[in-house]
Amino acid sequence: MYDCIVVxxxxxxCAAASRLAKAGVRVLVLEKxxxxxxxxxxxxxxxxxxRWLDVDFMPVVEDIILKVRIQWANQDAEPVEYQSDTPIAYLVMRSRFDKLLAEQAAAFGAEVHEGEAVKSVQVTEDFVEVRSNRSxxxxxxxxxxxxAVGITARQTGLYVPRASGIAFEIEAQLPGGIESWQTTVLVSYGVPEQGYAWLFPKAQLASIGMGTFVPCRRSFLPEFGKFTASLGVDLEKQHLKAHPIPLGGIDRRFCRPRVMLAGDAAGLTDPLSGEGIAxxxxxxxxxxxxALAALKAGDFSMASYQTAVEEAINYQLRTARRLSAIFYSFPQFFSRLFVVRPEVLQWYFELVQGRREYRDMWDLAKQVLGPSRVFNLGKS
Ligand SMILES: Cc1cc2nc3c(=O)[nH]c(=O)nc-3n(C[C@H](O)[C@H](O)[C@H](O)COP(=O)(O)OP(=O)(O)OC[C@H]3O[C@@H](n4cnc5c(N)ncnc54)[C@H](O)[C@@H]3O)c2cc1C
Incomplete structure (x- = not known):
């Protein structure tokens, strides 16, 4: 019997397990x-x-991003660049980053079982029972x-179908080397519709991908092939991966008595950018x-978690969803806007840096587009 099991x-x-273990709670992490x-x-x-990382992750940082180059496919629009004096983002290989986080949770006292897949979850009034491939x-x-493809949401009745976009990704060597991309990421809008393509440089390889932020779209693999070819990379020779992006900002339940969902399992990815780690x-x-509050009070209804996630995260993602509907519907307009109103980009990247919130972006959109127009467009 544990106080808390994290799947x-x-x-x-890892964020949950670290915090629980630090507080002295008996926590088991099961990772398949x-x-x-x-x-x-x-x-x-x-x-x-x-602000939610409780570990020095610099040893696994492969590059620090200071510049974003934005280009527009299928349009006669100038590329634009946004440059910052302070880091916008840190690029990591998820294999090393996640291992570091798991080691940190274990160092705080969490019991971490690797290679152990959860097969079923049963919730009773008095406890939660988890069956794995071992015990x-x-x-x-x-x-x-x-x-996004885990089983807890499905088995506890909290899964929301058809609420995901999808992204393709490869990690490839660039013909001209990675050096010229250092500190810079490329973001290419216009293709696919309702999404973008990217190049993010790591120490040796580049993450090259393309994602869309609407569910059930036709395959955009040929367009991805064209994008990688424009960078000198033959997609046919790469190990292609695809993964759903569970989009936040919708009405959904994040918990039920004794159960809470977090991260992608709770569908908390940004529907404008695809960002999900934060x-x-x-x-x-x-x-x-x-969980700590519930254990202390002996009250496992978890209802306050619903409100907390809604207010702290999903409320922001609802605004991101409205902005996403506007932004991806009018690429031509935005390609010009980024040139004539550079503060739009600046505010957005200040948001990524944690210096602004989506509320500010919404206010700016109202200023730029007019209040009634932005309201009507954002409803879709
Ligand atoms: C192509 C692509 C690019 C992205 N790029 C970015 C980016 O640059 N920045 C960003 O912020 N976000 C990005 N995201 C989103 C980001 O990857 C996710 O939001 C993030 O990984 C969510 O973290 P998580 O801990 O919720 O889930 P995950 O990182 O998916 O971790 C879930 C873990 O659960 C384990 N698991 C699953 N099933 C079981 C089971 N039955 N039993 C035990 N363990 C199980 C898995 O093995 C996995 O380790 C991207 C997503 C995609 C698809």
Missing amino acids: GAGPAG ECLPRYKTCAGAVSRRAL VYRAEVLIGADG HALHSGSLAADH
């Missing part, structure tokens, strides 16, 4: 893979994510942090705080 040792699960494991992800840890465990509380760390930390 999944990604950023959400052996760490380090590959995770399909561009690995940009935004500067705002740092059966019980706990007072369960935190489901098993990502919200995974944040929601994992919130879940730990609510």
